[in-house]
Amino acid sequence: MKGLDITTPSASLVVQRQPFGLEVIVAGVWTMDAVLPSRSQVLKAIHASQSSTLLRFDMSAVQRWDSALVTEIIAITQAAQHQGLSVDSSSLLPTIQNLLNLVSALPEKHHPPKPPHRITWLEEWESGFTHILQEAFATVEFIGQLCLSSLDVIQKRSHFRRLDWWLQVQDCGPSAFPIVTVISLLVGLILAFVGAVQLSLFGAQMYIANLVSLGMTREMGCLMTAIIMSGRTGAAYAAQLGTMRVNDEIDALRTMNLEPLAFLVLPRMLALILIMPLLCLYADLMGIFGGALVSLTVFDISTAEYLDRTIHAVQMKDFLIGFVKSSVFGVLIAFSGCMRGMQCGRSASAVGDAATSAVVTSIVFIVIADSIMTLICNRFGI
Amino acid sequence: MPQSVISVEDLTMAYGSVLIQKDLNFSVNQGDIFVIMGGSGCGKSTLLRHMIGLSSPLKGDVRFGGQSLVMADSLQRQQLMKKFGVLFQTGGLLSSLTLGENISLPLTESTQLSAGKIREIVAYKLALVGLAGFEDYYPLQLSGGMQKRAGLARAMALDPEILFFDEPSAGLDPVTSKHLDDLILRLRESLETTIVIVTHELSSIFAIGNNGIFLDAETKTLIAQGSPQQMLATSQEAKVLNFLYRGNLPSAEGHKNE
Ligand SMILES: Nc1ncnc2c1ncn2[C@@H]1O[C@H](COP(=O)(O)OP(=O)(O)OP(=O)(O)O)[C@@H](O)[C@H]1O
Ligand SMILES: [Mg+2]
Numbered sequence: 001m002k003g004l005d006i007t008t009p010s011a012s013l014v015v016q017r018q019p020f021g022l023e024v025i026v027a028g029v030w031t032m033d034a035v036l037p038s039r040s041q042v043l044k045a046i047h048a049s050q051s052s053t054l055l056r057f058d059m060s061a062v063q064r065w066d067s068a069l070v071t072e073i074i075a076i077t078q079a080a081q082h083q084g085l086s087v088d089s090s091s092l093l094p095t096i097q098n099l100l101n102l103v104s105a106l107p108e109k110h111h112p113p114k115p116p117h118r119i120t121w122l123e124e125w126e127s128g129f130t131h132i133l134q135e136a137f138a139t140v141e142f143i144g145q146l147c148l149s150s151l152d153v154i155q156k157r158s159h160f161r162r163l164d165w166w167l168q169v170q171d172c173g174p175s176a177f178p179i180v181t182v183i184s185l186l187v188g189l190i191l192a193f194v195g196a197v198q199l200s201l202f203g204a205q206m207y208i209a210n211l212v213s214l215g216m217t218r219e220m221g222c223l224m225t226a227i228i229m230s231g232r233t234g235a236a237y238a239a240q241l242g243t244m245r246v247n248d249e250i251d252a253l254r255t256m257n258l259e260p261l262a263f264l265v266l267p268r269m270l271a272l273i274l275i276m277p278l279l280c281l282y283a284d285l286m287g288i289f290g291g292a293l294v295s296l297t298v299f300d301i302s303t304a305e306y307l308d309r310t311i312h313a314v315q316m317k318d319f320l321i322g323f324v325k326s327s328v329f330g331v332l333i334a335f336s337g338c339m340r341g342m343q344c345g346r347s348a349s350a351v352g353d354a355a356t357s358a359v360v361t362s363i364v365f366i367v368i369a370d371s372i373m374t375l376i377c378n379r380f381g382i
Numbered sequence: 383m384p385q386s387v388i389s390v391e392d393l394t395m396a397y398g399s400v401l402i403q404k405d406l407n408f409s410v411n412q413g414d415i416f417v418i419m420g421g422s423g424c425g426k427s428t429l430l431r432h433m434i435g436l437s438s439p440l441k442g443d444v445r446f447g448g449q450s451l452v453m454a455d456s457l458q459r460q461q462l463m464k465k466f467g468v469l470f471q472t473g474g475l476l477s478s479l480t481l482g483e484n485i486s487l488p489l490t491e492s493t494q495l496s497a498g499k500i501r502e503i504v505a506y507k508l509a510l511v512g513l514a515g516f517e518d519y520y521p522l523q524l525s526g527g528m529q530k531r532a533g534l535a536r537a538m539a540l541d542p543e544i545l546f547f548d549e550p551s552a553g554l555d556p557v558t559s560k561h562l563d564d565l566i567l568r569l570r571e572s573l574e575t576t577i578v579i580v581t582h583e584l585s586s587i588f589a590i591g592n593n594g595i596f597l598d599a600e601t602k603t604l605i606a607q608g609s610p611q612q613m614l615a616t617s618q619e620a621k622v623l624n625f626l627y628r629g630n631l632p633s634a635e636g637h638k639n640e
Contacts, residue, residue: 032493032503032541066541066573068495071502095572102565103509114518346522347477 013037013072015045021054022046022085024076027061030069039072043079051084056091070099142339146269149261158262168271172233176279179232183224184216184283188290191215196299205299209309212291217318218377221284223370225276226329230362234337237268238358241341242351250342265342269334276330277323284322317382325373329366336361384411387544387576388433392442395428402428404602406442408595410578413570415590417610418580419625420597426580427471427548429597433578434466434546435459464492467542471549471580473533475521481508481532482517488539507535510565512558527553534562538569545569547579551586559583563590584628596622 011028024042028034046055055076062069073096077087089097124131152158195211241264244250253260288310295301340358344350376382389409395402402425410416418426431437433444435451444451446462454462468474475484485504489495495503508514511531521529530553537545547566551559563586569575581587587594587610596606596613598621606613606622614626624631 032489032495036495036499067503067506068499071499071506074506075502095568098568099510099572102561102568103506103514105512105561105564347520349478 010034011036011068013039013042015042017045018056021056022049023056023058025058025061026069026072027059027063029063030065030072032066032068034068036068036072039076042076046076046080046083046085049083049085053085054088055080055085056088058091059093059096062093065096070096074100074103138343139339142335142342145261146265146335149259150266152259153262153266158259160262160266164263165267165270168267169275172229172271173275173278176229176232176275177282179228180225180279180283181286183228184221184286185290187220187224188212188216188287189294191220191287192291192294193298196294200299205295205301206305206309208291208295208299208301209306210313213288213310213314214318216284216287216291217314217322219370219374221287222276222280222322222326222329223366225279225283225326226333226366227363229272229276229279229330230333230336230359230366233272234333234358234362235355237334237337238341238344238354239351241265241338242344242354245342245344246346246348246351260342265334265338268338269331272330272334273327274330276326276333280322280326281319284319321373321377321382325370328369328373332365332369333362336365384413386410387412387414387447388578389445390433390442391445393429393432393439393444394441395425395432395437396440397428401440401602403597403604404441406595406597406604408604408607410576411593412576413574414576414578414593415566415570416576416578417587417591417594418578418597419582419587419594419610421599421621421625422582424597424599425602426597430468430546430548430578430580434468435463464540465543467537467540467545469530469533469537469545469547469550471552473521473529475529475533475536477521480518480520481513481524481535484521484532485536485539488536492540503539507538508532510538511535512561527555527558530554531558531562541573542575544576544578547577547581549580549582551581551583559586562586566590584626587626596625 011030011034012026014025014027016023016025022045030036057073073092077089077100080087089100092100149158153160191212192208195215196205196208199205199207199211241250244264250260250264253263292303292306295306296303337358340354340361344354386409390406393406394404406429418429420426428437432439433451435444435454438452443453446465449458449462451459451462475481476487479487482501482504485507486500489500489503493500504517505514508516511534513528513531513535516524516528516532521532524532530550534547534550537547551562554562566577566579567590570577579591591610593609594607594613595604596617596619597603598605598619605619606617608616610626613622617623620631
C-alpha cells in the first residue's frame with residue numbers, strides 16, 4: 001500500500017481484497033494515547049463480502065500496541081464472525097492471540113442477568129406512595145424491635161453495657177455546650193429585640209422579661225437544643241451505625257449473639273434522653289441571660305428589675321414542660337438517628353443518605369411532637 | 383543485565399512510633415513478576431503503599447528508573463502514578479459507580495479516546511478477568527471474589543507499565559486463580575508489564591514468580607530474596623522454608639535450620 005509508509009508511526013488500518021479473501025493491514029503505533037483510525041472501511045468491506053470468505057490480518061508493521069489494538073481486533077473479528085466470515089487467527093500476533101484466548105477462557109461468557117436498573121426521579125415519584133407506606137411499616141417495626149430488646153435488657157436476657165452508655169453521654173453532652181451556648185444566647189437576644197420593639201408601642205417594655213423567660217422555658221429552649229442535637233448527634237448516630245452496617249460489623253455482632261439494638265442503639269438513646277433535659281435547662285438560662293443583656297443595654301431596664309419580673313413570670317411548671325418536651329425530643333432524635341443508621345444501605349453514599357434523612361426525620365418528628373404537646377398544654381391550661 | 387525499574391533503598395517504615403519494617407534494600411527489574419512474601423501482618427501491604435507513594439517512609443527512598451518518589455514534587459508524582467496500576471487488598475472500587483464506570487474513569491480522565499472505544503476497552507478488560515457483561519453492576523451487587531477481579535480490571539485499565547497487586551487471588555476458586563496466573567504471565571509477555579504482587583498462594587508463587595523478597599515480622603526486615611526456587615534451594619532460614627513448604631518442612635531440609 002502506498003499510504004502505508006513505515007516511517008510514519010501513527011496507527012493505520014487498511015482493508016484489501018485479495019485472491020484468498022479479505023486482508024486487514026494493521027500498522028503503526030496502536031496505543032491508547034495515539035490517534036486511532038476509524039474502522040468503518042473495514043466493517044463496510046466485511047459486510048460486502050459473502051460468508052465463508054477468509055479474513056486475514058497483516059500485522060507485520062505494528063510497532064507498539066496495547067489494549068487499543070486488542071479491542072480493535074476483537075471488534076473486527078466479531079463483526080466478521082457475525083457475517084459468517086472465517087477468521088484466520090494464526091495471522092494475528094501470537095501474544096494478541098494469547099490474550100484473545102484468555103478473553104474467551106472463563107465460563108462467565110453467557111450474558112449475566114440484567115442488574116436491577118437505576119431508578120429515575122420520575123419512577124421515584126410514582127412509587128412515592130408505596131415508599132411512604134414502607135417507611136411507616138419500617139418505623140413501626142423498628143419501634144417493635146426496640147421494645148423487645150429493651151424488655152430483654154430489663155429481664156437481663158441481653159447485656160447492657162454501662163461503659164458504652166457513659167461514653168455516649170460524654171460524647172453528646174459536654175461537647176455540645178459551646179454551640180448550645182451561642183445559639184440560645186442569640187435566640188434570647190432576638191426574642192428580646194423583636195418583643196421589645198412591639199411592646200414599646202404600648203410603653204410596656206417591662207414585659208420583655210416575661211416574654212423572653214416564658215418563650216425560652218416553654219418553647220425555644222427545648223426546640224433549639226433539639227434542632228442543634230439532631231444536626232450534631234442524630235446525624236452522627238446515623239453515620240456511625242451506617243458505617244458499621246457497610247463494614248458488616250452489625251452482622252458480625254449478630255453472629256456473636258449480641259443484639260445490635262441492645263448493644264448499639266439503647267446506650268445511645270438513653271444517653272440522649274439523659275442529656276437533653278440538662279442541655280435544655282442550660283439553654284433556658286442562657287436565653288434569659290441574652291434577654292437581660294438586651295434589656296439592660298438597649299432598653300435601659302435594670303438587671304434587678306429584669307430578674308424580678310422573670311421570677312414572677314416563670315413558674316416551676318414552665319421549666320417542667322421544657323424538661324418533658326426535651327426528653328421527648330431526645331427520644332425522637334436518638335430514635336431517628338439510630339433507625340436511619342440501622343436501615344442504611346451498603347455503600348458509602350448510603351451512609352451520607354442515612355445521615356441526611358436522620359436529620360430530616362428527626363426535625364419533622366420534633367416539630368410534630370412539639371405542636372401536639374403545645375396543643376395538649378393549651379387544652380388543659382397548663 | 384536486566385534493567386531495574388524500581389529500586390528500594392534503606393526503606394524504613396513505621397505507623398507513628400510503631401516500626402513495621404526497616405532497612406529494606408531490593409530492586410525490581412523490567413518484566414519481573416516480583417513476589418512479596420511474608421506472614422500475615424508483617425507489613426506487605428504497608429510496603430506496597432510505600433512503593434506507590436501513598437505513605438512516606440521514615441527513612442530511605444523508592445526510585446523509579448532513577449527518579450525518587452519520596453523527593454518528587456506533586457507534578458512528578460502524578461507523572462509517576464500514571465505508570466502504575468494498583469489493586470488494593472480490599473478491592474477499592476468506588477461503590478457509587480457501576481463496574482463499567484469504575485473502569486472507564488481512568489480512561490476518560492487520562493486519554494482522549496472516544497466513548498465507543500472506551501466502552502470496548504472496558505468490555506475487553508472485564509472479559510479478561512471473566513466478568514464479561516457485568517458493566518452495569520454496582521460493586522456491592524457482586525461477590526467478594528468478583529469485586530476483586532473487577533478491581534484487577536480497573537488496575538489494568540490504562541495498560542500501566544507497572545502493576546501492583548495486593549493478594550489478587552484471595553477469595554478466588556482454584557480455577558479462576560489459575561486463570562489469573564495465566565493473565566499475569568500474558569500481560570508480561572505481551573505488554574512487558576512489570577508486576578509486583580503480594581500473595582500467599584504457593585502454587586502461583588512458584589508458577590509465576592521470578593523474583594521476590596521475604597519479609598519477617600520479628601526481625602522487621604527481609605530475610606530472603608531472589609526467585610522462589612532460589613529461596614527454596616539456598617535459604618538457611620527456617621521461616622522461609624516453612625512458608626514455602628506450607629509448614630511441612632521435610633526432614634531432609636531439617637538440618638538447615640539453626
Ligand atoms: N493504619 C495503620 N495504623 C497503624 N498500624 C497499622 C496500620 N495499618 C497496618 N498497621 C500495622 O502494620 C502491620 C503491617 O500491616 P500490613 O497491612 O502491612 O500487613 P500485611 O503484611 O499486609 O498482612 P496481611 O497478609 O494480613 O495482609 C500490622 O502489624 C498492622 O497492625
Ligand atoms: Mg495485606
